[in-house]
Amino acid sequence: MQLSDLTQRDEQDPLASKRMQFELPQDTIYLDGNSLGALPKASAKRVQEVVSQQWGNDLISSWNKHQWIELPLETAEKIAPLIGAAKDQVIVCDSISVNLFKLLTAALAMQTGRNIVVSEQGNFPTDLYMVQGIEALLGEQRCTLNSVATADIESALTEEVAVLMLTHVNFKTGRIHDMQRLTRLAQDKGILVLWDLAHSAGALPVELDKCNADFAVGCGYKYLNGGPGAPAFLYAASRHHDAIRQPLSGWMGHTSPFAFDEAYQPAPGIKQFLTGTPSVIAMAVLDAALEVFTDIDMYQLREKSVALTDSFLTLKEQQAALDELQLISPVDTSVRGSQLSFTHQNAYAICQALIDHGVVPDFRAPDIIRFGFTPLYLRYQDMHTAIEILVKVMSEKLYLQQQYQVKAAVT
Amino acid sequence: MQLSDLTQRDEQDPLASKRMQFELPQDTIYLDGNSLGALPKASAKRVQEVVSQQWGNDLISSWNKHQWIELPLETAEKIAPLIGAAKDQVIVCDSISVNLFKLLTAALAMQTGRNIVVSEQGNFPTDLYMVQGIEALLGEQRCTLNSVATADIESALTEEVAVLMLTHVNFKTGRIHDMQRLTRLAQDKGILVLWDLAHSAGALPVELDKCNADFAVGCGYKYLNGGPGAPAFLYAASRHHDAIRQPLSGWMGHTSPFAFDEAYQPAPGIKQFLTGTPSVIAMAVLDAALEVFTDIDMYQLREKSVALTDSFLTLKEQQAALDELQLISPVDTSVRGSQLSFTHQNAYAICQALIDHGVVPDFRAPDIIRFGFTPLYLRYQDMHTAIEILVKVMSEKLYLQQQYQVKAAVT
Numbered sequence: 001m002q003l004s005d006l007t008q009r010d011e012q013d014p015l016a017s018k019r020m021q022f023e024l025p026q027d028t029i030y031l032d033g034n035s036l037g038a039l040p041k042a043s044a045k046r047v048q049e050v051v052s053q054q055w056g057n058d059l060i061s062s063w064n065k066h067q068w069i070e071l072p073l074e075t076a077e078k079i080a081p082l083i084g085a086a087k088d089q090v091i092v093c094d095s096i097s098v099n100l101f102k103l104l105t106a107a108l109a110m111q112t113g114r115n116i117v118v119s120e121q122g123n124f125p126t127d128l129y130m131v132q133g134i135e136a137l138l139g140e141q142r143c144t145l146n147s148v149a150t151a152d153i154e155s156a157l158t159e160e161v162a163v164l165m166l167t168h169v170n171f172k173t174g175r176i177h178d179m180q181r182l183t184r185l186a187q188d189k190g191i192l193v194l195w196d197l198a199h200s201a202g203a204l205p206v207e208l209d210k211c212n213a214d215f216a217v218g219c220g221y222k223y224l225n226g227g228p229g230a231p232a233f234l235y236a237a238s239r240h241h242d243a244i245r246q247p248l249s250g251w252m253g254h255t256s257p258f259a260f261d262e263a264y265q266p267a268p269g270i271k272q273f274l275t276g277t278p279s280v281i282a283m284a285v286l287d288a289a290l291e292v293f294t295d296i297d298m299y300q301l302r303e304k305s306v307a308l309t310d311s312f313l314t315l316k317e318q319q320a321a322l323d324e325l326q327l328i329s330p331v332d333t334s335v336r337g338s339q340l341s342f343t344h345q346n347a348y349a350i351c352q353a354l355i356d357h358g359v360v361p362d363f364r365a366p367d368i369i370r371f372g373f374t375p376l377y378l379r380y381q382d383m384h385t386a387i388e389i390l391v392k393v394m395s396e397k398l399y400l401q402q403q404y405q406v407k408a409a410v411t
Numbered sequence: 412m413q414l415s416d417l418t419q420r421d422e423q424d425p426l427a428s429k430r431m432q433f434e435l436p437q438d439t440i441y442l443d444g445n446s447l448g449a450l451p452k453a454s455a456k457r458v459q460e461v462v463s464q465q466w467g468n469d470l471i472s473s474w475n476k477h478q479w480i481e482l483p484l485e486t487a488e489k490i491a492p493l494i495g496a497a498k499d500q501v502i503v504c505d506s507i508s509v510n511l512f513k514l515l516t517a518a519l520a521m522q523t524g525r526n527i528v529v530s531e532q533g534n535f536p537t538d539l540y541m542v543q544g545i546e547a548l549l550g551e552q553r554c555t556l557n558s559v560a561t562a563d564i565e566s567a568l569t570e571e572v573a574v575l576m577l578t579h580v581n582f583k584t585g586r587i588h589d590m591q592r593l594t595r596l597a598q599d600k601g602i603l604v605l606w607d608l609a610h611s612a613g614a615l616p617v618e619l620d621k622c623n624a625d626f627a628v629g630c631g632y633k634y635l636n637g638g639p640g641a642p643a644f645l646y647a648a649s650r651h652h653d654a655i656r657q658p659l660s661g662w663m664g665h666t667s668p669f670a671f672d673e674a675y676q677p678a679p680g681i682k683q684f685l686t687g688t689p690s691v692i693a694m695a696v697l698d699a700a701l702e703v704f705t706d707i708d709m710y711q712l713r714e715k716s717v718a719l720t721d722s723f724l725t726l727k728e729q730q731a732a733l734d735e736l737q738l739i740s741p742v743d744t745s746v747r748g749s750q751l752s753f754t755h756q757n758a759y760a761i762c763q764a765l766i767d768h769g770v771v772p773d774f775r776a777p778d779i780i781r782f783g784f785t786p787l788y789l790r791y792q793d794m795h796t797a798i799e800i801l802v803k804v805m806s807e808k809l810y811l812q813q814q815y816q817v818k819a820a821v822t
Contacts, residue, residue, distance in 0.1 A: 023467040032471045039467035047692070051458050055639055056434040056450035060443045060771060063821035068639060070820075095687020097661030098509060105548060121673065126662035126687065129675040133660035137516060138549070147673065221688070228466055228479060228691035249544035250508030251537035258822045260776055262532065262558065264540040276506020276537065277632070279693035280639035281458070360471060365671050409481075410474035411669050 001314050006380035009311075015304055018376045021292050022225075029382045029389075032360045034199060034339050034372030037225030037289070046288035050281055062280075071283045072252075072274060078290035079233050082298060083197060083218065084207035091270045092220070092233045092286065093252075093278055096198060099217040099234040100130040102246040102273055104163060107192045107215065108134070108143055110243060111162035115140070118156045118191075119147045119165045122172060127165060127196055150175075154185060161191045168206065169199035169337035172364055174329040176204070176337050180211045187212065198222060201233075203305060203338040203374075205298040208235055215240075223338070223374060224293075226286030234273050241269050250275035292376060304375035305338040311380055312340060312371065315387040321395040322387075328368065341370045348411060352404035353393045359386045363411050412725050417791035420722075426715055429787045432703050433636075440793045440800075443771045445610060445750050445783030448636030448700070457699035461692055473691075482694045483663075483685060489701035490644050493709060494608060494629065495618035502681045503631070503644045503697065504663075504689055507609060510628040510645040511541040513657040513684055515574060518603045518626065519545070519554055521654060522573035526551070529567045529602075530558045530576045533583060538576060538607055561586075565596060572602045579617065580610035580748035583775050585740040587615070587748050591622045598623065609633060612644075614716060614749040614785075616709040619646055626651075634749070634785060635704075637697030645684050652680050661686035703787060715786035716749040722791055723751060723782065726798040732806040733798075739779065752781045759822060763815035764804045770797045774822050 010016055023039040024030065030038060054062040063069050076090040083090070093099065104117065117131045131145040148156045157164065164186040169176050183193045194215040200206050202223030208216055214237055220230030236244065245266065251257045252274035255267045266272035310333060316322050325342035344350055344367060351363040361371045371386075393399055421427055434450045435441065441449060465473040474480050487501040494501070504510065515528065528542045542556040559567045568575065575597040580587050594604045605626040611617050613634030619627055625648055631641030647655065656677065662668045663685035666678045677683035721744060727733050736753035755761055755778060762774040772782045782797075804810055 023463070025468045025470065028470075030470060036466075036471045038470065039462065044462055044467065047458055047462050051450065051455055051638070051696070052434070055447075056455065057436045059436065059439075059441060059449065060447045060773065061766065062639070064819040068821075094505070094509065095661065095689075097663075097687035098505065098659060101659055109548075123673075124662075125665070125668075125671050125673060125675075128673050129660045129662060129665065132675045133658040136656065136660075137520075137658035227462070228473070229688045229694075230690065232687070245547065247544040247548035248509060248512055249540045249547075250506065251535075251540060252508075254536070254540065257536075258776060260536050262534075262536060262539050264536075264543045276508035276643070277640045278506075279641065279690050281696060282690035282693040283640075285462070285692060355472065362471060365669060408475040410479075 001311065001318065003381060003384045006311060006384050009307070009380040013304065013380070014300060015375055018292065019379065022377045024377060027358050029359045029386045031371040031373065031386060032362050033374030034222050034370070035362050036228055037222055037374065038377055040225050040289045040292050042288040042291045043227060043285045047281065047285050050284045068280045071280060071287060072278055073271070075283055075287040075290065076233060078287065078293065079201065079224070082206070082293060083201055083216065083235065084205070084209050085235055086209055088269055089238055090233055090235045091273050092231050092283060093274050094232060096196065096217045096219055096232040097126045097130055098248065099232050100127060101134065102248050103194055103215045103217065103234065103236065104131060104134055104165065106244045106246040107163045107194065109245065111192065114160055114162035115142050116144050116146050116161045117163045117165055118153065118161050119145065120153060121147050121149055122170060123147070123167050124171045124196065124198065127167060131165070153182065157186050157189050157191060159189050161189065163192050163194055165194045165196070167196040167198060171199055172368055172370070173341055174337040174339035176335045179207070179213065183211045183213055199337055202293065204302045213237065220286045224286065225289040227282065227289070229282070230286045231278060231283050236270060236273065246273055248275040252276060252278070301375050305373055306333045308373040308375060308378055308380065308383060309333065309336065309338065309340050311383040312373070312387065315383060319387065319391050321391050324394065325369070338374070339370060339372045341368050343367045344369060346399050348407065349399035349404040350393060353399040353401070354389065356404070357389045357393060359389045365411065412722065412729070414792065414795045417722060417795050420718070420791040424715065424791070425711060426786055429703065430790065433788045435788060438769050440770045440797045442782040442784065442797060443773050444785030445633050446773050447639055448633055448785065449788055451636050451700045451703050453699040453702045454638060454696045458692065458696050461695040479691045482691060482698060483689055484682070486694055486698040486701065487644060489698065489704065490612065490635070493617070493704060494612055494627065494646065495616070495620050496646055497620055499680055500649055501644055501646045502684050503642050503694060504685050505643060507607065507628045507630055507643040508537045508541055509659065510643050511538060512545065513659050514605055514626045514628065514645065514647065515542060515545055515576065517655045517657040518574045518605065520656065522603060525571055525573035526553050527555050527557050527572045528574045528576055529564065529572050530556065531564060532558050532560055533581060534558070534578050535582045535607065535609065538578060542576070564593065568597050568600050568602060570600050572600065574603050574605055576605045576607070578607040578609060580614070582610055583739070583779055583781070584752055585748040585750035587746045590618070590624065594622045594624055610748055613704065615713045624648065631697045635697065636700040638693065638700070640693070641697045642689060642694050647681060647684065657684055659686040663688060712786050716784055717744045719784040719786060719789055719791065719794060720744070720747065720749065720751050722794040723784070723798065726794055730798065730802050732802050735805065736780070749785070750781060750783045752779050754778045755780060757810050759818065760810035760815040761804060764810040764812070765800060767815070768800045768804060770800045776822065
């Protein structure tokens with residue numbers, strides 16, 4: 001594979017013009033959109049408008065005038081098609097962690113006589129931590145985490161299990177779970193299924209309704225490009241809306257918040273999952289970011305994502321200097337998300353050296369270098385440049401330099 | 412009281428120059444800073460910097476380079492002196508509702524054998540709703556809300572009570588509770604005390620440490636001017652940090668989030684109250700807004716607040732046309748926050764007519780007109796203008812016009 005092959009693919013890329021919708025730093029190949037998506041120009045514009053005009057000038061009247069009150073649903077309506085959710089099943093609010101708490105406690109309450117939450121070792125820690133928090137709060141007789149090896153998930157699905165909670169695409173390896181199959185297997189045993197879409201939403205097609213998923217949560221700041229710490233989203237299938245009751249019953253989830261009744265009465269439908277007053281600024285930034293997706297076919301996006309990871313891997317394998325980097329992502333593209341992860345004992349320092357030379361991956365303890373591939377703003381030719389720099393870092397052992405060894409607070 | 416008296420007070424006002432630090436709309440007297448504070452110029456500047464430079468250009472590296480990871484504590488350190496809290500007891504995160512959930516569940520767990528949460532009828536609904544959510548989740552034998560009339564609070568403090576949860580300044584009437592006395596009375600019975608400072612923080616001096624408060628929550632978007640839906644804050648007295656365990660145990664509250672351990676281990680101290688990834692943009696806006704307070708003496712601010720409400724009330728009482736407006740805030744300034752509330756059967760329409768004529772109060776169902784007085788950006792002369800317009804609206808019965816009767820989504 002040559003640079004010319006890649007520039008040719010760029011010329012033919014139907015998504016090529018999407019790159020123009022982002023502000024991207026000069027001389028940087030950003031392979032960390034799976035940790036923090038790049039800045040959409042629409043978000044930079046919207047934040048100005050919301051802060052200076054809406055807040056600054058229209059002040060409190062903006063809740064009506066600029067429909068701030070509708071943002072959690074309006075923003076969610078832009079996410080719904082990306083995750084295969086029909087209308088009125090998605091809402092934007094809080095963080096993934098808080099939304100997991102709402103859904104897990106509510107799902108456990110629906111599952112009389114069952115107390116086990118099955119999850120996976122190697123899942124993103126916050127998912128496991130939230131179950132542990134619920135376990136400590138409710139006691140083991142009402143909630144017990146059973147975190148099993150990937151190979152043991154299916155056999156763990158017994159009739160004592162209340163909830164199966166999995167992350168669709170693993171944050172370390174990029175491995176994709178078979179959502180349809182696992183949802184069906186679990187539901188056959190009466191288990192409710194909760195998917196974490198942190199590394200899927202905006203990166204690959206997700207079919208929540210088609211898979212008959214019960215619940216899902218997802219992240220606004222990764223592939224949806226909603227800005228650092230953007231609000232998260234929550235999906236609950238409509239069939240559950242009447243039966244469910246979540247315990248974080250704040251005023252924004254009340255059926256009539258401005259009546260100031262003293263008894264909580266949940267709003268009908270998905271709005272019952274709101275809790276406190278959401279950050280309008282943060283949500284508006286995410287809302288604007290989602291404009292990039294309005295004309296996107298997620299299957300076409302996925303095609304480019306696969307082609308990008310494949311190109312990167314092919315180029316990597318052509319370089320003996322990169323043999324030390326051990327792939328831990330699946331080779332089979334059908335079960336690989338929009339990322340490639342490699343292990344190396346100097347992973348941290350390699351990441352730092354790469355960043356210093358204009359290629360931005362991230363490090364995941366203890367020894368993983370993670371490259372994320374965002375089809376919206378990456379070019380095929382970037383794969384070539386990134387590999388060139390990676391070869392330089394590895395062959396010249398630049399990562400052994402002292403300045404790359406010092407660990408920062410966030411790694 | 413004449414306009415000239417008021418302009419003279421403006422000339423002598425040591426806080427007069429603070430008004431220059433805000434972007435304020437032309438020809439508007441904004442008496443709703445207790446619902447949404449005005450835009451500080453520093454926030455408008457900071458949001459640009461965070462979005463365009465930090466996010467847009469420095470991307471993921473900003474978590475270290477611009478110390479995003481430190482924001483929840485750094486922003487909290489600016490709030491701590493305003494609420495009388497020594498270092499390391501305050502953190503900025505989530506919403507008031509979510510923070511109430513953390514503190515209430517944690518406090519209940521500390522109070523073996525006690526299950527009652529005493530609160531007050533007429534408290535802000537979300538406070539009551541969150542207890543109701545916990546009651547439904549844990550069962551009445553672990554949590555029961557006892558919401559009593561204001562006059563019955565003291566007699567409700569028995570040895571069955573686990574937590575006393577009160578809002579320091581009532582959102583409807585502006586009545587201030589005696590924090591020191593109530594905290595002491597409750598603690599004499601072994602009760603933990605949780606204060607909601609939504610209408611106090613930034614409006615009047617609060618002395619959490621001095622009053623020996625156990626816990627508190629507060630709002631970023633009212634008197635702290637942190638923007639619509641700004642993150643909230645949480646206070647937990649250091650003496651509780653070792654014993655307490657909150658159930659929303661997300662990765663940001665882990666002692667070592669980037670180690671990606673699978674077992675939750677709370678961070679020491681106040682950081683254990685973090686849950687998910689916070690909105691950096693929203694928090695940075697609040698952080699910048701707090702710069703306005705760096706040289707503020709809260710006792711001096713309180714003096715102006717009292718003088719503003721007193722001027723407004725004196726002017727109001729000089730006008731027979733305003734007799735129909737019934738004061739429901741205390742007359743005694745020592746127990747009155749930075750607001751004045753009046754009832755009238757046409758309260759909603761009166762608010763709308765006032766807004767249309769350049770004076771912005773807010774409506775609180777069913778019949779309250781609420782005027783908030785923010786000493787940082789209001790002038791004494793504004794009291795005169797506001798009363799003039801109020802007289803016009805009332806004497807000409809402008810509120811009876813059709814267009815002021817139509818209720819908006821947020822009222």
